[in-house]
Amino acid sequence: xxxxxxxxITKRFGKxxxxxxxxxxxxxxxxxxxxxxxxxxxxxLLKTIAGAEFPEEGLVRIDGKIVNHVESKDRNVSMVFxxxxxxxxxxxxxxxxxxxxxxxYKKDEEYIKKAVNKVTEMMKINHLLDxxxxxxxxxxxxxxxxxxxxxxxxxxxxMDEPLAHLDAKLRHFMRGELKEMQTSINxxxxxxTHDYMEAMSLADRIAVLNHGxxxxxxxxxxxxxxxxxxxxxxxxxxxxxNLLEGKKCVCSRTGEMSLSIVGSDKALELExxxxxVLAQHGADNIHIGIRGNDIxxxxxxxxxxxxxxxxxxxxxxxxxxxxTIMVADKKIAITCPNDTVADMDQDVYIKLNxxxxxxxxxxxxxxITRHNIDSFKKQGKGVQ
Amino acid sequence: xxxxxxxxxxxxxxxxxxxxxxxxxxxxxxxxxLIILIGILIPFVTAIFLSFTNYSFRLPKWGFVGLKNxxxxxxxxxxxxxxxxxxxxxxxATGVEMLLGTxxxxxxxxxxxxxxxxxxxxxxxxxVAPAIAVLIWQLMTSNTVGVLEKVLNIFGVYNFPWAASHxxxxxxAILIDAWVNTSFVILLVLAGIQxxxxxxxxxxxxxxxxGWFTFKTLTFPMLKPFMYIALLFRLMASLQEFGIIYALSKxxxxxxxxxxxxxxxxxxxxxxxxxxxxxxxxxxWFIINKTAKFLVKRQRFLANQAAGR
Amino acid sequence: MEKRKVSIGNILEAIGxxxxxxxxxxxxxxxxxWMVICAFKSDAQMYNTVFRFTPTLENFKAVLVGTDYFKAxxxxxxxxxxxxxxxxxxxxxxxxxxxxxxxxxxxxxxxxILSFKFAPEIMVILPIFLIFQKIHLYDTYFGLIWVYQLxxxxxxxxxxxxxxxxISVEVEQAAQLDGYAWYEIFLKTLVPLIKPGLVAxxxxxxxxxWNSFTFPLILSGxxxxxxxxxxxxxxxxxxxxxxxxxxxxxxxxxxxxxxALFIQKHLVRGLSFGAVKG
Numbered sequence: 001x002x003x004x005x006x007x008x009i010t011k012r013f014g015k016x017x018x019x020x021x022x023x024x025x026x027x028x029x030x031x032x033x034x035x036x037x038x039x040x041x042x043x044x045l046l047k048t049i050a051g052a053e054f055p056e057e058g059l060v061r062i063d064g065k066i067v068n069h070v071e072s073k074d075r076n077v078s079m080v081f082x083x084x085x086x087x088x089x090x091x092x093x094x095x096x097x098x099x100x101x102x103x104x105y106k107k108d109e110e111y112i113k114k115a116v117n118k119v120t121e122m123m124k125i126n127h128l129l130d131x132x133x134x135x136x137x138x139x140x141x142x143x144x145x146x147x148x149x150x151x152x153x154x155x156x157x158x159m160d161e162p163l164a165h166l167d168a169k170l171r172h173f174m175r176g177e178l179k180e181m182q183t184s185i186n187x188x189x190x191x192x193t194h195d196y197m198e199a200m201s202l203a204d205r206i207a208v209l210n211h212g213x214x215x216x217x218x219x220x221x222x223x224x225x226x227x228x229x230x231x232x233x234x235x236x237x238x239x240x241x242n243l244l245e246g247k248k249c250v251c252s253r254t255g256e257m258s259l260s261i262v263g264s265d266k267a268l269e270l271e272x273x274x275x276x277v278l279a280q281h282g283a284d285n286i287h288i289g290i291r292g293n294d295i296x297x298x299x300x301x302x303x304x305x306x307x308x309x310x311x312x313x314x315x316x317x318x319x320x321x322x323x324t325i326m327v328a329d330k331k332i333a334i335t336c337p338n339d340t341v342a343d344m345d346q347d348v349y350i351k352l353n354x355x356x357x358x359x360x361x362x363x364x365x366x367x368i369t370r371h372n373i374d375s376f377k378k379q380g381k382g383v384q
Numbered sequence: 385x386x387x388x389x390x391x392x393x394x395x396x397x398x399x400x401x402x403x404x405x406x407x408x409x410x411x412x413x414x415x416x417x418l419i420i421l422i423g424i425l426i427p428f429v430t431a432i433f434l435s436f437t438n439y440s441f442r443l444p445k446w447g448f449v450g451l452k453n454x455x456x457x458x459x460x461x462x463x464x465x466x467x468x469x470x471x472x473x474x475x476x477a478t479g480v481e482m483l484l485g486t487x488x489x490x491x492x493x494x495x496x497x498x499x500x501x502x503x504x505x506x507x508x509x510x511x512v513a514p515a516i517a518v519l520i521w522q523l524m525t526s527n528t529v530g531v532l533e534k535v536l537n538i539f540g541v542y543n544f545p546w547a548a549s550h551x552x553x554x555x556x557a558i559l560i561d562a563w564v565n566t567s568f569v570i571l572l573v574l575a576g577i578q579x580x581x582x583x584x585x586x587x588x589x590x591x592x593x594x595g596w597f598t599f600k601t602l603t604f605p606m607l608k609p610f611m612y613i614a615l616l617f618r619l620m621a622s623l624q625e626f627g628i629i630y631a632l633s634k635x636x637x638x639x640x641x642x643x644x645x646x647x648x649x650x651x652x653x654x655x656x657x658x659x660x661x662x663x664x665x666x667x668x669w670f671i672i673n674k675t676a677k678f679l680v681k682r683q684r685f686l687a688n689q690a691a692g693r
Numbered sequence: 694m695e696k697r698k699v700s701i702g703n704i705l706e707a708i709g710x711x712x713x714x715x716x717x718x719x720x721x722x723x724x725x726x727w728m729v730i731c732a733f734k735s736d737a738q739m740y741n742t743v744f745r746f747t748p749t750l751e752n753f754k755a756v757l758v759g760t761d762y763f764k765a766x767x768x769x770x771x772x773x774x775x776x777x778x779x780x781x782x783x784x785x786x787x788x789x790x791x792x793x794x795x796x797x798x799x800x801x802x803x804x805x806i807l808s809f810k811f812a813p814e815i816m817v818i819l820p821i822f823l824i825f826q827k828i829h830l831y832d833t834y835f836g837l838i839w840v841y842q843l844x845x846x847x848x849x850x851x852x853x854x855x856x857x858x859x860i861s862v863e864v865e866q867a868a869q870l871d872g873y874a875w876y877e878i879f880l881k882t883l884v885p886l887i888k889p890g891l892v893a894x895x896x897x898x899x900x901x902x903w904n905s906f907t908f909p910l911i912l913s914g915x916x917x918x919x920x921x922x923x924x925x926x927x928x929x930x931x932x933x934x935x936x937x938x939x940x941x942x943x944x945x946x947x948x949x950x951x952x953a954l955f956i957q958k959h960l961v962r963g964l965s966f967g968a969v970k971g
Contacts (some may be wrong), residue, residue, distance in 0.1 A: 058400070424843055513920075531743065610969060624813040630910075669813050
């Protein structure tokens with residue numbers, strides 16, 4: 001297993017730049033997740049490491065050695081492709097055996113048989129060994145692709161959305177298997193996904209990509225509690241974080257600086273540490289990022305700091321209810337206990353728990369601070 | 385694109401330039417095929433060169449004559465006649481094949497067992513060599529043994545002259561050309577029909593659109609790119625048709641079917657004035673090249689339009 | 694009432710459609726049927742019978758026994774077959790490179806190859822004739838097979854390129870990561886995948902080569918004869934034996950019809966040089 005380093009990687013397709021000055025260091029035995037919306041450049045980044053794409057600028061290092069000029073067959077990396085990339089003319093068995101039959105990674109047939117059996121049992125596809133890829137469902141194809149990747153002992157596993165086409169139950173199971181495998185065989189893995197739960201549950205560290213650039217690198221905790229801007233904050237969490245426009249104001253009661261939400265005249269008190277940072281920060285225009293479970297609600301006015309709104313929608317999703325509330329033309333999603341019942345357009349009052357709120361600059365959408373920020377910043381901000 | 389990279393590299397190696405042995409690989413791979421083809425390209429350059437000489441198979445010596453061959457050609461009536469025949473034959477043959485082929489393809493559109501069998505059978509004439517096609521039609525049109533003569537006799541027509549008369553030779557040649565090549569148009573238009581998306585037609589049917597209206601506004605525009613490909617291929621081939629005309633009448637009777645290809649051949653070989661024949665053929669090449677470029681451009685435009693881009 | 698009206702319309706439409714198709718079918722197919730009929734008629738029957746006659750094999754005997762038509766058939770086979778083999782060996786890698794690699798002037802090279810298809814054959818052939826006489830390639834297998842590349846190579850390269858492009862790039866990248874070199878991938882993974890298309894295009898190229906008229910007319914003499922040229926002699930002689938013409942034509946057409954049946958699925962794609970996927 002090996003350490004992967006990317007240094008100033010830029011990759012262009014014609015005039016469009018797919019990757020722009022990517023710097024990244026994936027440690028030995030790390031499970032590293034690349035996360036971002038479609039078209040962010042995640043797949044291109046994987047392929048650059050695999051050697052299938054050649055970067056116009058920058059260096060790729062595997063275990064400290066520059067591999068830009070090493071062809072992908074000699075890099076000893078193994079990859080799950082998003083579209084599976086199985087050999088249509090070979091059976092499932094031969095597909096998975098393929099890497100062990102090439103001159104470079106040759107193993108004897110005995111060994112191959114054991115290895116294929118082991119991996120197909122884990123993937124629950126050992127009854128499909130004689131089938132052709134065309135005779136499989138998408139979920140089965142994906143598991144074959146995963147099997148072909150895992151059957152080897154490469155420098156690094158590259159996985160491009162390897163669980164995307166599995167049904168929910170199987171995906172959950174496979175997620176566990178991958179995590180388990182990660183700890184048992186000490187492998188370096190770079191894993192692409194656009195599913196935030198997958199990213200958070202699997203990753204040692206996550207890199208968020210957007211428009212070919214790295215937005216933030218950090219642990220799942222950091223992504224969730226101290227995202228570097230509103231874009232990252234919106235990627236993690238369901239329902240999506242609420243971003244409310246606010247302004248600095250002076251609380252009539254305490255005389256301290258506090259925040260008010262546009263469309264409401266209530267002054268919301270801030271914690272001292274947040275207040276201090278904000279006082280020094282020039283921006284007057286503030287966005288308050290607050291997740292649905294950090295908002296209290298009531299059907300009667302409980303006084304100060306309770307903002308009035310009306311129920312817009314109420315969706316039960318099993319173990320909880322997502323209630324959408326209209327406050328001055330702005331929709332706010334909150335999570336409620338699963339027995340919550342509300343009528344449409346009914347009056348409702350909410351209270352924001354500002355201790356948990358993320359404060360963004362309203363103009364740049366960059367993160368400013370949050371309460372108790374130091375407790376979330378233990379590990380620093382990654383390589384970048 | 386690789387401008388900035390030099391300073392970033394360590395040592396002598398530029399890691400952002402693809403290594404030479406990989407960069408050159410595609411050239412190695414295409415080299416054999418290209419060498420084989422380029423070997424044949426040389427004559428083309430020779431052709432331009434020789435058109436400025438008085439080269440002939442008869443004379444042992446030859447020299448430069450400048451533009452003489454070209455001037456002679458542009459002065460001769462024969463040349464303008466050849467251009468006229470070339471265009472007439474090309475446009476008529478292609479026109480007939482396009483109309484007939486599109487019509488038959490539309491008839492074949494409905495999927496029945498009969499149409500499925502016919503689709504296969506119709507490909508047979510397409511496989512026949514032009515020269516052999518002429519032989520087959522000799523069997524049909526012969527005044528002594530031909531079955532067509534017997535049919536025409538019923539209508540009181542005797543000894544229909546076919547390729548032997550000035551007035552019917554063009555018709556006969558185009559008939560044979562159409563017999564061989566109409567199927568090509570059928571196949572392409574059918575492929576187009578099969579690729580038509582279903583949903584716009586269902587929508588049109590729901591809206592109560594009539595058959596003709598649907599054809600005019602939906603079917604035809606979507607088939608146009610396919611028809612253009614058929615047109616391109618057929619026009620390019622019929623403008624330079626040689627086999628059918630040569631086998632049928634060697635350009636005769638008289639000079640009725642003397643198109644540029646035939647004139648070039650007759651001048652070059654029969655009269656052994658090779659250098660004099662080459663300008664004819666270079667003009668033909670010019671006409672075909674220009675037409676091809678125009679049609680290719682137009683086809684791309686239509687394909688994009690049909691795809692809604 | 695309404696239903697009945699529709700079905701009468703449908704019936705009329707079906708009658709019209711099938712009538713039109715049958716008329717065209719007669720035009721397209723009858724000459725071939727007539728050719729086969731004539732092949733079995735004796736010289737005397739040729740003149741005084743139409744469909745009712747006593748079949749005879751005398752024409753076949755006249756064409757095939759003790760003549761050079763048989764020879765021409767095999768020489769044609771060697772020239773056309775040889776041309777296709779060379780084309781496949783040199784052209785398939787070419788098609789692969791044009792489909793997969795990005796290199797300078799790639800599209801120019803591809804279009805240059807295609808332009809051979811549209812170059813007037815006579816123009817190309819006159820200078821070749823001169824050169825071939827000088828370098829003694831006139832009337833040789835090698836010379837003809839080489840020139841036939843003009844017919845077979847552009848076709849094969851353009852059609853097969855399309856088949857390569859149909860295979861996802863990732864399959865190739867996966868094979869590279871599995872540790873295979875590019876030529877192993879090309880031969881063991883890609884070529885098997887395009888095999889049906891490759892075989893069909895090679896057969897189509899064979900037909901085009903088999904049918905070539907202009908090239909052998911000018912570039913071959915007494916030593917090498919192809920069927921298209923030899924068959925024409927049967928009509929050029931003073932007393933035409935139509936029965937023999939029919940036999941000669943039948944023999945020339947037969948292999949092509951058989952091949953056509955095998956490659957139906959790939960025909961449109963091949964004939965349009967890959968422009969229409971069919």
